Amino acid sequence: MQIIVTGATAGLGEQIARDFVAAGHTVYGTGRRLDKLTALKESLGDCFIPLCFDVCDSQAISKVLGRIDLDKIDVLINNAGLALGLEPAHLADIQDWQAMIDVNIKGLVGVTHLVLPYMVANNQGLIINIGSTAGSHPYFGANVYGASKAFVKQFSNNLRADLINTRVRVTNIEPGMCGGTQFSQVRFKGDHQKAEAVYQGVEYLTAKDISNTVQWVVSQPWHVNINAIELMPTAQTYAGLAIARDI
Ligand code: 8X3
Numbered sequence: 001m002q003i004i005v006t007g008a009t010a011g012l013g014e015q016i017a018r019d020f021v022a023a024g025h026t027v028y029g030t031g032r033r034l035d036k037l038t039a040l041k042e043s044l045g046d047c048f049i050p051l052c053f054d055v056c057d058s059q060a061i062s063k064v065l066g067r068i069d070l071d072k073i074d075v076l077i078n079n080a081g082l083a084l085g086l087e088p089a090h091l092a093d094i095q096d097w098q099a100m101i102d103v104n105i106k107g108l109v110g111v112t113h114l115v116l117p118y119m120v121a122n123n124q125g126l127i128i129n130i131g132s133t134a135g136s137h138p139y140f141g142a143n144v145y146g147a148s149k150a151f152v153k154q155f156s157n158n159l160r161a162d163l164i165n166t167r168v169r170v171t172n173i174e175p176g177m178c179g180g181t182q183f184s185q186v187r188f189k190g191d192h193q194k195a196e197a198v199y200q201g202v203e204y205l206t207a208k209d210i211s212n213t214v215q216w217v218v219s220q221p222w223h224v225n226i227n228a229i230e231l232m233p234t235a236q237t238y239a240g241l242a243i244a245r246d247i
Contacts, residue, residue, distance in 0.1 A: 007080030008034035011181030015207035056106030086141035104148035176232030179204035
């Protein structure tokens with residue numbers, strides 16, 4: 001199979017790319033960081049094709065992805081995404097909000113818009129979006145991050161609606177707490193203490209757990225569409241609703 005993985009330079013995207021190459025597939029891995037893409041290419045060989053662009057740049061999406069044979073793409077994994085900040089909404093940085101909207105929403109929509117018509121023309125294909133439990137379950141400070149993942153969830157569902165009468169499939173994978181990646185380092189802008197405190201004493205999900213889930217979704221026959229998978233570490237569960245007293 002030929003697979004596009006966005007945000008392949010680290011974390012979930014890198015693990016997903018590595019596992020697909022190990023399984024004998026060809027991976028087009030996208031990312032902003034040429035040095036990381038080059039290192040991955042050196043490690044993975046000919047089956048990994050690096051595509052250097054920022055998913056926020058709609059012209060770059062068309063220019064770089066336009067160079068490959070999109071007609072041959074079997075699977076698109078929309079993995080590129082980030083969380084920035086954990087402040088309550090009234091203290092949040094508007095630039096953080098805009099960056100999350102740009103990558104998690106506009107970037108995902110831009111790549112999908114380019115690839116989807118080829119899948120429909122071929123009457124086959126699979127789009128896997130990497131959503132989050134934050135798209136369904138609110139938590140303090142998740143404000144725009146959670147809202148962006150709620151967009152991804154409903155966009156996935158609405159794609160399914162439009163894709164009636166085709167064999168093109170869509171899955172939203174919604175992980176909860178996943179450690180061992182740069183997710184929290186990015187969220188807390190390099191504050192290692194804050195980032196590490198998130199995972200202290202928790203047997204968290206790993207990039208490998210998410211990649212295994214992706215592999216399972218891809219292994220299903222064409223007549224099976226996995227609409228969504230929500231997975232959490234066993235150590236994580238629902239927090240319940242919050243009550244303020246005497247406000
Ligand atoms: C990752 C899940 O709980 O860290 O999207 O926001 S969480």
